[in-house]
Amino acid sequence: MRTAYSVETVRTAERELMARLPEGALMQRAAAGLAAACADLLGRVYGSRVVLLVGSGDNGGDALYAGARLARRGAGVSAVLLAPERAHPGGLAALRRAGGGVAADGGAAGRLIERADLVVDGIVGIGGKGGLRPDAESLARAAARSRAAVVAVDLPSGIDADTGEVHGAALPADLTVTFGTHKPGLLVDPAREYAGSVRLVDIGLALPGDAAVLEALQHADAARLLPVPGAESDKYRRGVVGIAAGSARYPGAAVLAVSGALRGGAGAVRYVGPAGDAVIARFPETLVSDRGPKRAGRVQAWVVGPGAGDDAATVAEVVAADVPVLIDADGLRLVDVGAVRARTAPTLLTPHAGEAAALLGVSREEVEAARLSSARELAARYRATVLLKGSTTLVAAPDGGPVRANATGTSWLATAGSGDVLSGLAGSLLASGLPARDAGSVAAYLHGLAGRHAADGAPVGAHDVAEALPGVWRDVREEGRAGV
Numbered sequence: 009m010r011t012a013y014s015v016e017t018v019r020t021a022e023r024e025l026m027a028r029l030p031e032g033a034l035m036q037r038a039a040a041g042l043a044a045a046c047a048d049l050l051g052r053v054y055g056s057r058v059v060l061l062v063g064s065g066d067n068g069g070d071a072l073y074a075g076a077r078l079a080r081r082g083a084g085v086s087a088v089l090l091a092p093e094r095a096h097p098g099g100l101a102a103l104r105r106a107g108g109g110v111a112a113d114g115g116a117a118g119r120l121i122e123r124a125d126l127v128v129d130g131i132v133g134i135g136g137k138g139g140l141r142p143d144a145e146s147l148a149r150a151a152a153r154s155r156a157a158v159v160a161v162d163l164p165s166g167i168d169a170d171t172g173e174v175h176g177a178a179l180p181a182d183l184t185v186t187f188g189t190h191k192p193g194l195l196v197d198p199a200r201e202y203a204g205s206v207r208l209v210d211i212g213l214a215l216p217g218d219a220a221v222l223e224a225l226q227h228a229d230a231a232r233l234l235p236v237p238g239a240e241s242d243k244y245r246r247g248v249v250g251i252a253a254g255s256a257r258y259p260g261a262a263v264l265a266v267s268g269a270l271r272g273g274a275g276a277v278r279y280v281g282p283a284g285d286a287v288i289a290r291f292p293e294t295l296v297s298d299r300g301p302k303r304a305g306r307v308q309a310w311v312v313g314p315g316a317g318d319d320a321a322t323v324a325e326v327v328a329a330d331v332p333v334l335i336d337a338d339g340l341r342l343v344d345v346g347a348v349r350a351r352t353a354p355t356l357l358t359p360h361a362g363e364a365a366a367l368l369g370v371s372r373e374e375v376e377a378a379r380l381s382s383a384r385e386l387a388a389r390y391r392a393t394v395l396l397k398g399s400t401t402l403v404a405a406p407d408g409g410p411v412r413a414n415a416t417g418t419s420w421l422a423t424a425g426s427g428d429v430l431s432g433l434a435g436s437l438l439a440s441g442l443p444a445r446d447a448g449s450v451a452a453y454l455h456g457l458a459g460r461h462a463a464d465g466a467p468v469g470a471h472d473v474a475e476a477l478p479g480v481w482r483d484v485r486e487e488g489r490a491g492v
């Protein structure tokens with residue numbers, strides 16, 4: 009499991025460790041890891057041109073010490089100091105001793121950045137507040153214009169480490185070298201988009217397992233959670249998922265939700281609604297009922313809402329069922345908050361940003377800008393687990409605890425009907441017994457990978473994503489078992 013901790017927790021762990029180590033040891037560990045990552049990126053260090061953007065805190069100190077290491081290996085290293093009188097003195101001395109220089113003025117800085125192979129962003133790290141200030145912003149613009157690769161020290165400068173929000177300008181990186189642990193901002197959009205790929209350097213911080221703010225499943229975690237039928241399993245023990253979706257106008261939503269549900273581990277899929285003929289024509293193994301959710305027969309979890317049109321009565325009937333319920337799409341518009349809050353069985357809501365905005369009474373842009381707090385707020389208001397879709401999907405549970413972030417997706421997944429496949433898949437995992445947080449995060453994980461496999465760099469339809477699910481499931485199980 010990849011985990012991320014708040015700045016406050018990192019600071020506490022840092023203090024405890026610093027008290028036990030010789031002065032400066034921690035920064036040397038960080039700088040060594042940073043220099044190694046820069047060297048890997050450069051390929052050939054000797055003769056390369058490196059520019060360090062150095063702020064007034066320890067983030068700048070890391071950059072200076074790493075720059076000194078690169079200079080000792082033959083790189084031409086120059087530092088651009090944002091606050092010359094406050095630049096880390098030890099780091100600056102080390103750089104000078106190693107033969108590195110300091111840009112004389114803004115003009116020189118611009119020219120150095122223009123010709124650089126690598127820009128190291130040590131403007132600000134976990135001590136940052138708000139977006140970049142004007143002097144830092146103009147350096148960021150110069151770095152963006154140049155052909156240099158950008159390596160962010162600990163975090164891309166200008167992002168909010170704890171929330172993943174970006175208030176003002178920030179400096180996009182090709183690689184972020186982060187110390188001790190991931191920070192939430194490296195896993196949550198929009199900040200995540202600034203980070204590029206992320207390399208974690210172990211500096212020996214001891215972080216309390218129960219204090220993680222964010223988690224991201226890896227293959228082994230997803231593999232561990234995938235339901236496996238035992239020898240005694242019949243279709244009822246494996247779970248029956250009920251799909252109450254589709255309408256005369258949108259029969260396709262029903263077909264796609266069923267297509268996801270059939271690949272999600274439940275023993276059987278029961279369909280209830282007006283699109284039974286379309287469902288049966290495509291998936292003859294579906295149990296179709298036209299008697300409404302209450303009288304449809306045994307179901308261990310329901311999915312309601314995709315393509316449901318204005319059928320509020322069906323939504324209300326499903327929400328009244330005493331089994332796990334997933335509410336998606338039109339269902340989110342039609343559902344009564346009080347009825348959801350009153351439920352005792354788990355509820356999983358799966359809005360995209362626009363639907364989440366409508367539920368919260370804010371604009372879509374506000375949700376996109378503050379995804380972590382939006383997901384948490386919705387989970388608290390509805391007393392439900394919330395899966396907020398997006399390029400990084402977030403799954404927040406109502407009892408607090410770490411939010412799960414999923415980054416397996418691809419922008420090709422932003423295609424009509426892809427959400428219907430996801431809700432069928434997650435509902436199926438709920439029916440096979442996974443708790444809502446696991447069902448949502450495993451579904452997002454598999455769905456994202458299936459999107460990637462199906463797309464492989466080209467546009468895909470939602471049915472392609474559903475068809476790619478069994479292959480992805482196999483890969484995750486096999487690679488997860490092999491510890492990948």
Ligand SMILES: NC(=O)C1=CN([C@@H]2O[C@H](COP(=O)(O)OP(=O)(O)OC[C@H]3O[C@@H](n4cnc5c(N)ncnc54)[C@H](OP(=O)(O)O)[C@@H]3O)[C@@H](O)[C@H]2O)[C@@H](O)CC1
Pocket residue numbers: 018019022034035038063064065066067068069070131132133134135136137138139140141144161162163166187188211213
């Ligand atoms: N934690 C660990 O275990 C380890 C941490 N290490 C490293 O230390 C880093 C944290 O260092 P830190 O505490 O000195 O803060 P840091 O991020 O350098 O910034 C503070 C300075 O930035 C300024 N500033 C603020 N906002 C700004 C903005 N928007 N735009 C521009 N400037 C802004 C602010 O200026 P002021 O407000 O005072 O004018 C202040 O002086 C951490 O990220 C990691 O790299 C490793 O060395 C070892 C292990």
Ligand SMILES: [K+]
Pocket residue numbers: 067129130131132133160161162163164165
């Ligand atoms: K930085």
